[in-house]
Amino acid sequence: MGTIKIHDKNFKKSISEEEILKRVEAIAREIEKDCKYQNPLFLPVLNGSFMFTSDLMKEITMNCELQFVKVKSYTGMHSTEKVQTLIGADMSVSGRTVIIIEDIVDTGGTIKELVNQLQQFNPNDIKICSLLFKPSKYKGDLKVDYCGFEIPDDFVIGYGLDYDGLGRNLRQIYTVTE
Ligand code: IMP
16 A cells, blocks of 8 residues: 545655564664663653554563653644643652653654653653654754654654544555645
8 A cells, every 4th residue: 555545635655564663673672771770661642652652562671661641732734832731640750761752753842841741740861752753843952862763844644643533543654745
């Protein structure tokens, strides 16, 4: 399935399942190298990171904990930079190495807000892990510690990412063609 139509837009396959899984495994190795014996707390951001999180966790062999969190920052095809309150994180963050798992970092508004809100729970360290990163859109100054793929400023779907609710179930990443 090289091209697909979702709502009014056409998309073409841009990152294969094989490429994704290879990078996911490499990221897991990097995280284990940095955080072994720290029992890190993974905080995957719903909804977009569910598939990435599932594959990443299968590759992690060290002790770790996981707690899904939720914020809302995006509708349709344009980032609004409007971020709502963080839901799901609690006191278990205190003193921990926390690893935020995102599907994509675009302007960086979401992770900035997340990191700000997490600071109130006094973590020891906060790291950012994102499958995709759009460097040309990024306005933040936080480092993306673990990144799967740097991509151009094009709208993408699949592997957890959606276009108005559709496309999350696709096993590959697709890029809009117009
Ligand atoms: P940021 O706050 O601008 O970095 O946007 C991050 C959020 O916007 C992500 O967690 C996604 O939900 C959404 N987003 C950004 N770019 C895309 C895209 O190309 N496709 C689908 N969702 C996107």
